[in-house]
Amino acid sequence: MILAGGRSTRMGGKHKGDLRYQDQTFLERIIEEFETYADRILISYGEDIRKEYPNCVTVRDEYPGCGPIGGIHAGLKKCESDSVMVAACDMPFVKMELYHLLERELENARQKSGESYAGAVPEADGRIHPLAAVYRKEMLPCLEEQIARKDYRIRDALERQNILYVDVSGEQQIRQMLKNVNTVSEYEELSKQRIVAVCGVKNSGKTTLLERLVRELSGRGMKVAVIKHDGHDFDCDIPGTDSCRLGEAGAYGTAVFSGSRCFVHKKGTGEREEELMRLFPEADIIFLEGMKDSRYPKIEVIREGVSVHPVSNPEGRFLIVTDRDAGEYQEKTARFEDIAGIAGEILGIHASSPCTFCAKTL
Numbered sequence: 001m002i003l004a005g006g007r008s009t010r011m012g013g014k015h016k017g018d019l020r021y022q023d024q025t026f027l028e029r030i031i032e033e034f035e036t037y038a039d040r041i042l043i044s045y046g047e048d049i050r051k052e053y054p055n056c057v058t059v060r061d062e063y064p065g066c067g068p069i070g071g072i073h074a075g076l077k078k079c080e081s082d083s084v085m086v087a088a089c090d091m092p093f094v095k096m097e098l099y100h101l102l103e104r105e106l107e108n109a110r111q112k113s114g115e116s117y118a119g120a121v122p123e124a125d126g127r128i129h130p131l132a133a134v135y136r137k138e139m140l141p142c143l144e145e146q147i148a149r150k151d152y153r154i155r156d157a158l159e160r161q162n163i164l165y166v167d168v169s170g171e172q173q174i175r176q177m178l179k180n181v182n183t184v185s186e187y188e189e190l191s192k193q194r195i196v197a198v199c200g201v202k203n204s205g206k207t208t209l210l211e212r213l214v215r216e217l218s219g220r221g222m223k224v225a226v227i228k229h230d231g232h233d234f235d236c237d238i239p240g241t242d243s244c245r246l247g248e249a250g251a252y253g254t255a256v257f258s259g260s261r262c263f264v265h266k267k268g269t270g271e272r273e274e275e276l277m278r279l280f281p282e283a284d285i286i287f288l289e290g291m292k293d294s295r296y297p298k299i300e301v302i303r304e305g306v307s308v309h310p311v312s313n314p315e316g317r318f319l320i321v322t323d324r325d326a327g328e329y330q331e332k333t334a335r336f337e338d339i340a341g342i343a344g345e346i347l348g349i350h351a352s353s354p355c356t357f358c359a360k361t362l
Contacts (some may be wrong), residue, residue: 001041001042001043001044001059001071001072001075001079001084001085001086001087002017002027002030002031002034002041002042002043002044002087002088002089003044003068003071003072003086003087003088003089003131004016004017004027004043004044004045004087005044005045005046005047005048005061005070005077006046006052006068006089006090007070009181010182010184011182011183011184011187012184015022015050015089016089016090016181016182017050017089017090018050018234019025019090019092019181019187021092023189024065024295026089026090026092026181027043027051027053027089028090030089030091030092030094031053031056033094033095033096034085034087035055035097035141036096037096037099038085039054039080039081040057040058040079040080040081041053041057042056042057042058042059042075042078042079042084043056043057043058043059043309044059044061044071044072044074044075045058045059045060045072046060046061046065046071046133047060047061047064047065047125047329053113057078059071059074059078060074061073061074062074062077063147066147067152067154068088068130068131069143069146069147069152069153069154069155069157070147070152072086072135072139072143072154073140073143073144073147076135076137076139076140076143077140079137082136082137083119083134083135083136083137084134084135084227085099085134085135086132086134086135087131087132087188088131088132088133088180090180090181090182091131091177091178091179091180091181092130092181092190093176093177093179094132094177094178095172095177095316096123096176097173098132098174098177098178099134101122101166101168101171101174102120102121102122102133102166103120104132104136105120105164105166106120106164107165115162116138116162117141117162117163118135118136118137118138118139118161118162118163119133119134119135119136119139119158119161119163119164120133120134120163120164120165120166121133121158121163121164121165121166122166122168122174122178123165123166123167123168123169124167124169124177124178124356125169125174128155128158128165129153129178129179130154130158132177132178139157139161142157142160142161143157143286144297146160150243165345178219189238191285192284193281193283193285194284194285194286194297194346194347195277195285195286195288195296195297196285196286196287196288196296196297196298196299196346197287197288197289197290197291197292197296197297197298197299198210198213198287198288198289198290198298198299198301199289199290199291199292199293199298199299199300199301199311199312200292200300200301200302200303200307200311200312201208201306201307201311202302203303203305203306204301204306204307205301205303206289206290206301206304207289209299209301209321209336209342210226210287210289210340211281212339213287213339213342213343213346214226214287216339216340216343217284217285217343217346220343222285223282223284223285224283224284224285224286224287225279225280225283225285225286225287226286226287226288227273227276227277227286227287227289227291228288228289228290229273229288229289229290229291230290230323243255243256243263243265247265247358252266252267253265253266253267273288285346286295292311292312292313293312293313294313294316295313295315295316296316297316297318298312298313298316298317298318298321299317299318299320299321299342299346300312300317300319300321301320301321302320302322302324302329303322303323303324304322304323304324308324308328310329310331317331318331318332318345319331319332319333319334319342319345320332320333320334321333321334321335321336321342322334322335322336323336324336334343
């Protein structure tokens, strides 16, 4: 169940589930993650239904205006299974690993003590996270009684139940999943890293343009990373090196590192660009070469004699770099030689990105 009924007052009135990270809204990211495991996905909107999502069940609060406790109550009542996994819509990094951990700990605790727990809640550095938890239907009477008393604190309900608290203080990856985005400043911090796809048909000049942009932006003191998508197989290891020899011997992956650089080579394990982006947390800008069908902010390269019309997904496309007549295109255009101008457009997408959501209220 995704709790999406908040008023988002600290986000300037913009619904937090509609905020974007990389190429998806927060809600879309959580739905996609839950789809890998959950039997059903419930979206709790409180009173006002903002948007229906395919394969998701929309839930209204039976007791509106109570905050998260009302949403959890409505979800448990609608839930057809014994338990429900809960995530707040302002937690874009939540992953199924968190819930698998909580379920394992519940089962281990039950086997050891024979006790029945009403739920499992993660705890990190002494702080509990009740909106990223697993709850069982047996909590319903307690929630109903507490709401009737107009006590809307979820913590008070937990204190009255047998809850298993799972300490994840030493689990950095799990702690990252618990990060929520409540304010405009937190969202701006999240959006600080720019992700830009540079796409176009084959031989249109994508790599040449990227070389010039990397040189320009690095010269301005920015850290720039590039992730290239290759539709074909490739081999980037150097023949004769130790890592290559170990790979040829059957190692599915090898890594080499020193004090100044590292190199990782793995055989296909289904990585997506999102996983690779996490390798560059310090980068100011990450360029994706290719990804024309994505919804990332995109620059499309169109070169005379190679292509004429844009072929990329128009969603996110903010610039066409071309040597053709600019009047042929509806989007803003730039010439290949105007590297400083193109760099300026890239830097500008961050300044406008968060405020696109909040401009009217900020």
